[in-house]
Amino acid sequence: MRIVVTGREGQVAQSLAALAFEHDVEVVLCGRPELDLADARSIYPALAALKPDAIVSAAAYTAVDKAESERELAFSVNAVGAGAVAAAGKQIGVPVLHLSTDYVFDGSKSGAYVETDRTGPRSVYGASKLEGEKRVTAEISDHAIFRTAWVYSAYGHNFLKTMLRLGETRDTVSVVADQWGCPTSAEDIAAAIIVASKRIVSDSDPRLRGIFHLTGSGEASWADFAEHIFACAGRFGRHPVAVNRITTADYPTPAKRPANSRLSGRKLEEIYGITLPHWQASTEKAVRALLASQGS
Ligand SMILES: NC(=O)C1=CN([C@@H]2O[C@H](COP(=O)(O)OP(=O)(O)OC[C@H]3O[C@@H](n4cnc5c(N)ncnc54)[C@H](OP(=O)(O)O)[C@@H]3O)[C@@H](O)[C@H]2O)C=CC1
Ligand SMILES: Cc1cn([C@H]2C[C@H](O)[C@@H](COP(=O)(O)OP(=O)(O)O[C@H]3O[C@@H](C)C(=O)[C@@H](O)[C@H]3O)O2)c(=O)[nH]c1=O
Ligand SMILES: [Mg+2]
Numbered sequence: 001m002r003i004v005v006t007g008r009e010g011q012v013a014q015s016l017a018a019l020a021f022e023h024d025v026e027v028v029l030c031g032r033p034e035l036d037l038a039d040a041r042s043i044y045p046a047l048a049a050l051k052p053d054a055i056v057s058a059a060a061y062t063a064v065d066k067a068e069s070e071r072e073l074a075f076s077v078n079a080v081g082a083g084a085v086a087a088a089g090k091q092i093g094v095p096v097l098h099l100s101t102d103y104v105f106d107g108s109k110s111g112a113y114v115e116t117d118r119t120g121p122r123s124v125y126g127a128s129k130l131e132g133e134k135r136v137t138a139e140i141s142d143h144a145i146f147r148t149a150w151v152y153s154a155y156g157h158n159f160l161k162t163m164l165r166l167g168e169t170r171d172t173v174s175v176v177a178d179q180w181g182c183p184t185s186a187e188d189i190a191a192a193i194i195v196a197s198k199r200i201v202s203d204s205d206p207r208l209r210g211i212f213h214l215t216g217s218g219e220a221s222w223a224d225f226a227e228h229i230f231a232c233a234g235r236f237g238r239h240p241v242a243v244n245r246i247t248t249a250d251y252p253t254p255a256k257r258p259a260n261s262r263l264s265g266r267k268l269e270e271i272y273g274i275t276l277p278h279w280q281a282s283t284e285k286a287v288r289a290l291l292a293s294q295g296s
Contacts, residue, residue, distance in 0.1 A: 004052035007059030015190035037081025083135030102149035107258025153186035182215035185282035216279035
């Protein structure tokens with residue numbers, strides 16, 4: 001089975017490529033210049049040429065703060081581009097597995113969000129991803145949308161790598177303790193997406209289609225996440241770094257983020273039988289992989 005993935009250097013794209021062999025699938029990454037999400041006309045020819053059995057729509061404009069001043073580009077990539085990927089899947093005749101985000105929610109709920117909860121993005125990035133979800137749903141019925149969150153890995157840019165970089169030169173890092181969510185390993189997402197792709201390709205059950213929440217088990221504030229990252233790094237010989245727990249008001253950013261974007265994984269568990277590992281265990285794996293590759 002050949003899974004064609006949008007994006008080349010992205011965390012999820014790279015993790016899918018890394019897991020292909022052990023899951024006995026072929027993963028082909030497809031990105032710029034042939035496939036440019038900001039150029040909708042490039043999308044169908046680039047994907048069709050690769051003869052996919054399933055398409056994983058993982059590429060996106062993910063710079064949350066920058067998106068506030070690049071609204072047009074964010075929507076062109078995350079909304080129009082995502083819709084064009086879905087339309088291409090429909091034309092080729094294969095399912096589309098699309099990635100979305102916890103930032104579609106406003107964060108005012110007290111418990112974990114379920115798939116049917118009302119959305120209300122607080123940022124341009126979140127709004128552009130929500131519009132992407134709507135377009136994917138409108139373009140192709142043979143789709144699954146996976147909302148994930150707080151993604152980290154040894155690849156690309158992410159909070160875990162930012163913390164390890166800051167920790168190299170500091171003894172204390174200030175991190176917000178009043179935003180809650182579910183840190184999620186890109187590798188765990190990739191494994192789940194491969195399993196889901198196999199299911200969706202071979203089973204026309206409508207219950208496998210629609211929106212699903214796909215996040216690491218457990219929950220954390222960004223400060224909790226940072227503390228755990230530094231604890232893991234300490235076990236691999238890094239000097240201790242303290243986390244100064246601050247509030248959102250102490251850390252102004254261009255984009256507003258939800259105070260609570262914990263996602264419930266119950267639907268995914270019930271329908272696909274998939275549960276991701278606890279974020280703490282996967283964070284330790286990612287820290288180990290990163291520090292081993294840096295030789296520290
Ligand atoms: N990162 C996170 O914390 C979260 C991510 N998500 C969603 O999960 C998905 C995967 O995220 P992640 O792997 O972290 O993403 P990354 O930010 O690591 O990578 C983004 C990818 O999108 C590609 N891309 C950006 N613009 C374009 C464009 N115009 N044309 C083609 N490709 C483009 C990049 O291309 P190139 O390879 O050329 O750099 C890169 O491969 C995204 O849909 C994202 O919205 C959801 C929740 C959390
Ligand atoms: C770097 C840093 C961030 N923060 C805060 C800012 C923010 O509220 C929170 C996270 O900051 P970041 O900018 O790293 O993360 P952010 O870009 O908001 O991450 C998001 O990316 C997109 C793509 C998603 O889809 C989301 O699920 C989420 O992962 O931590 C600190 O408090 N101290 C710090 O030193
Ligand atoms: Mg960021």
